Amino acid sequence: MDPGRLDWDDIRLFLAIARAGTLTGAGKVLKLSQPTAGRRLRALEAACGVALFQRTAAGLQLTDEGEAMLLGAQRMEDEALSLQRQFAGSGEAVAGALRLSSSEWFAHLVLTPPVTAFAMRHPMVTVELIADFRLLSLDRREAELVFRFKPFDAPHIVQRRFTHIRYGLFAAPAYVEAHGFPAPGSDGEGHRLVMMDSQFDTLADVGWLRRRFPRARIAIRSNSREVQAVAATRGAGLAVLPVLLGQTYGLVAEPGVDVPPGRDIWLGYHADLKRLPRLRALVDHLVGSVADPL
Known part of the structure; x- marks a missing residue:
């Protein structure tokens, strides 16, 4: 292998393919076409002198090398990424881009109004609000600020309890008129339930619902609270x-x-960004704008 023929772009491509398992998936991450990603992978393997991936029906799998x-x-x-965060955290102006990640309903109903007010107050800041079930990584700078329903466990994450839900x-109304709510002590027989899907069975509110109405029929399950609300x-x-x-609905x-039992929302950002003016300004604005509890 000739080390001089490798650069950071080669490593980024290698990592993207390893994570995505396909050239197309890696190309989407790096904004490359599938042929370009394939050509660069072949050049990387030639520079290394070994095959880095095995082509299989399930996609590209890492070889031992x-x-x-x-x-x-x-x-x-x-x-x-550590260098990028450190340089980003050394800026002085309230300007630049910020990416936030949270669940869909929380982004829609809680974050959008204050984020909009912040963006209007700071026209040199572009805020990207990602409403997705999959929370983005703070370590890889997929997001600068993440909101989630449990505390962060990494020591390099600055966090605080944001609000209580x-x-x-x-x-x-039509359902209540036709069926009413189950009587106190009722087992829920004759009623239908809309609830989180099975991967969330350990959530406290799911357990509360099942314990209270064990004979109710589950009609719809979804990992989206907004889908449940619409249903x-x-x-x-x-x-x-x-x-x-x-x-709201x-x-x-x-x-x-x-x-049902409530839940706390936690916000977190990487410690390398704690001196970033635009991030500090946004966190202060959100903390001052969102009620506690909701």
């Missing part, structure tokens, strides 16, 4: 939703004191 290269490539990426049991408005059944979301909340 590729696995050995992966560890070093990841270390190079970590160092490069209250939940309620909701149904469409409930169409009369699909009873749904545990954030209070703000249920109210015009649903009726069950009266009484037996309410």
Whole structure:
């Protein structure tokens, strides 16, 4: 292998292919066409003198030599990203780009209004709000600010509890008129439920719903709270939703004191960016603009 023929772009391509498993997927990440990605991979393998990937029906799989290269490539990426974060964190002007990541309904109903106000107040800042179930990586600078439902466990992440989300049991007015809410102590027989899909069965509100109404029929499951809210408005059944979301969709909340457990929202950003003026300004603005609890 001739080390002089390798550069950071080669390593980025290698890592993108290893993660995506296809040239097309890697090309989307790096904004390359599939033929260009393939040509560059062939040149990289020629420079290394070994095959880094095995072509299979399931996609590109790392060879033993590729696995050995992966560890070093990841270390190079970590160092490069650390330098990028440090340089980004040294800026003085409230200007530049910021990417935020959160769940769909939270981005829509909670973050969009204050983010819009911030962008209007700071015209030199471009805010990209990614509403996605998959939260983006702070380490790889896929996002500068992430909102999620549990504390961050990495020591290099600066975090704070952002707000508390209250939940309620909701149904469409027509459903309540036709069926009412289950009577206290009822097992839910004769009712339908709209709830999170099976990968979220450990969530406290899912357990609350199942314990309270063990004989209710599950009509619809989804990993999207907004999908659940829309289904409930169409009369699909009873749904545990954030209070703000249920109210926004015009649903009726069950009266009484037996309410589903709430959840805290945490915000986090990489410690290398803690002196970045535009990020500090946005965090301060959001903390001052969003109610606690919601």
